[in-house]
Amino acid sequence: MADHTVRAFTEQLEALASSVAQMGGLAEAQLADAIDAIARRDTARAEAVVAGDRKVDELQQQIEEQALRVLALRQPMAVDLRETLAAIKIAGELERIGDLAKNIAKRAIVLNREQPIRLAQSLARMGSQSLAQLKAVLDAYSDRDPDSAELVWKQDGEIDEMYNSLFRELLTYMMEDPRTIGLCTHFLFIAKNVERAGDHCTNIAEVVYHMVTGGHLALERPKGDTTASARIEKKD
Amino acid sequence: MADHTVRAFTEQLEALASSVAQMGGLAEAQLADAIDAIARRDTARAEAVVAGDRKVDELQQQIEEQALRVLALRQPMAVDLRETLAAIKIAGELERIGDLAKNIAKRAIVLNREQPIRLAQSLARMGSQSLAQLKAVLDAYSDRDPDSAELVWKQDGEIDEMYNSLFRELLTYMMEDPRTIGLCTHFLFIAKNVERAGDHCTNIAEVVYHMVTGGHLALERPKGDTTASARIEKKD
Numbered sequence: 095m096a097d098h099t100v101r102a103f104t105e106q107l108e109a110l111a112s113s114v115a116q117m118g119g120l121a122e123a124q125l126a127d128a129i130d131a132i133a134r135r136d137t138a139r140a141e142a143v144v145a146g147d148r149k150v151d152e153l154q155q156q157i158e159e160q161a162l163r164v165l166a167l168r169q170p171m172a173v174d175l176r177e178t179l180a181a182i183k184i185a186g187e188l189e190r191i192g193d194l195a196k197n198i199a200k201r202a203i204v205l206n207r208e209q210p211i212r213l214a215q216s217l218a219r220m221g222s223q224s225l226a227q228l229k230a231v232l233d234a235y236s237d238r239d240p241d242s243a244e245l246v247w248k249q250d251g252e253i254d255e256m257y258n259s260l261f262r263e264l265l266t267y268m269m270e271d272p273r274t275i276g277l278c279t280h281f282l283f284i285a286k287n288v289e290r291a292g293d294h295c296t297n298i299a300e301v302v303y304h305m306v307t308g309g310h311l312a313l314e315r316p317k318g319d320t321t322a323s324a325r326i327e328k329k330d
Numbered sequence: 331m332a333d334h335t336v337r338a339f340t341e342q343l344e345a346l347a348s349s350v351a352q353m354g355g356l357a358e359a360q361l362a363d364a365i366d367a368i369a370r371r372d373t374a375r376a377e378a379v380v381a382g383d384r385k386v387d388e389l390q391q392q393i394e395e396q397a398l399r400v401l402a403l404r405q406p407m408a409v410d411l412r413e414t415l416a417a418i419k420i421a422g423e424l425e426r427i428g429d430l431a432k433n434i435a436k437r438a439i440v441l442n443r444e445q446p447i448r449l450a451q452s453l454a455r456m457g458s459q460s461l462a463q464l465k466a467v468l469d470a471y472s473d474r475d476p477d478s479a480e481l482v483w484k485q486d487g488e489i490d491e492m493y494n495s496l497f498r499e500l501l502t503y504m505m506e507d508p509r510t511i512g513l514c515t516h517f518l519f520i521a522k523n524v525e526r527a528g529d530h531c532t533n534i535a536e537v538v539y540h541m542v543t544g545g546h547l548a549l550e551r552p553k554g555d556t557t558a559s560a561r562i563e564k565k566d
Contacts, residue, residue, distance in 0.1 A: 155546070162411065162412075162415070165401065165411055165415075166407055166408070166411055169405035171402055172402070175398065175401055175402055176398075179398070179401075179418070182415070183422075186419075186422070197558050200558040200559050201558050201559075203559065204558075204559060265511060265512060265515060268504065268508065268511045269508050269509075269511050272504065272505050272508040272511075273505075275501060275504050275505050275508075275511070276501060279501060279518065280558075282515065282518070283522070283557075283558070286519070286522075310391070321519075322433050322436040322437050322440075322516075322519070323436050323437075323439065323440060
């Protein structure tokens with residue numbers, strides 16, 4: 095951070111970054127708990143995630159107001175301006191991750207009423223990878239480290255591959271036993287939500303990279319969900 | 331817009347708003363074409379949507395840079411500051427809508443290789459509603475009309491209801507004929523993407539409302555996708 099003549103300004107920027115870090119920690123906990131609620135079939139935990147989303151939303155609004163005050167009162171330039179805007183954008187991404195965690199938790203509550211299915215394992219692995227990405231990108235933000243941010247950005251493909259494989263697995267599962275279609279549909283959306291959480295980490299990585307360097311990682315995000323173009327396999 | 335002593339500033343803000351309107355028009359066209367590509371089984375159009383997404387992404391980046399220049403050079407206050415930030419946020423939402431259109435188009439290409447199914451009708455209705463919402467919220471932005479924005483925000487429930495009903499329909503379809511599972515899964519994600527496009531319109535409505543009034547529509551977005559909590563129906 096540049097040396098400011100106005101000490102209060104530095105403090106405001108630090109307070110903003112600290113709010114973002116706090117919100118990041120909360121979003122991470124929400125996502126971890128939502129995934130855990132499936133793996134452990136823990137409905138109480140899932141319900142806590144659903145209830146906890148409001149706190150994530152409140153933090154976002156607080157960060158936006160904080161950032162607007164900095165913009166209005168301090169009129170930051172260059173890297174300080176990018177930091178202020180990065181706070182707004184990252185808070186927006188974290189809010190989405192919070193929404194995804196809430197949606198996963200809602201579906202966990204339904205799944206926990208049903209017989210367990212073996213796919214929960216693949217999902218847990220995908221969840222861990224997505225959480226690792228979130229943790230890494232939040233660290234990159236705190237450390238102002240563009241290289242770590244770029245690494246997160248590049249690694250999104252791994253989650254996408256896991257998703258593609260789980261998607262295939264689920265389709266096979268449904269075709270083999272149509273009674274599981276309702277259940278598998280929930281799993282499908284949970285998996286998609288975990289994959290989307292990974293995309294939001296990629297977005298955050300782009301913001302961090304731009305915040306520190308002023309440059310752009312790329313116009314085109316690395317998107318590896320190939321299921322949209324998947325040929326339809328029929329079992330006749 | 332307030333009377334500015336610096337005419338150039340007013341012009342910059344107007345140019346920014348005009349870029350957002352242009353991007354809005356493009357995102358609307360992309361979504362309309364993607365939905366149309368399914369209804370008319372028009373693969374060439376779907377391919378054009380996939381290729382056209384890059385233009386949407388480029389416009390977003392251009393708007394961000396334009397807004398950053400306004401912030402850095404003009405240091406806007408109050409409503410002007412909110413307008414500048416609104417441009418960044420709306421461009422972000424429009425970029426997501428562009429991504430969704432691209433994803434729908436990719437799935438359309440796959441669907442067009444298969445036998446048509448009757449669900450395309452319900453989907454087309456849902457698509458029209460979503461497009462109407464997008465058009466209305468872009469108008470609310472151009473007119474700086476918080477009441478119209480609030481109306482869009484309130485009407486999101488209609489798309490959600492359509493989605494919930496289509497979701498049920500698709501599940502029944504799959505259970506009745508497991509050979510359609512692959513096909514129906516594509517439809518499921520297309521429907522979800524249309525529903526998400528509606529959510530982004532809701533987000534834009536919140537931004538427009540805040541831009542004009544300085545107030546917030548609500549902390550909690552009106553979310554009507556209840557399928558996350560849907561009980562699983564089994565056919566034994």
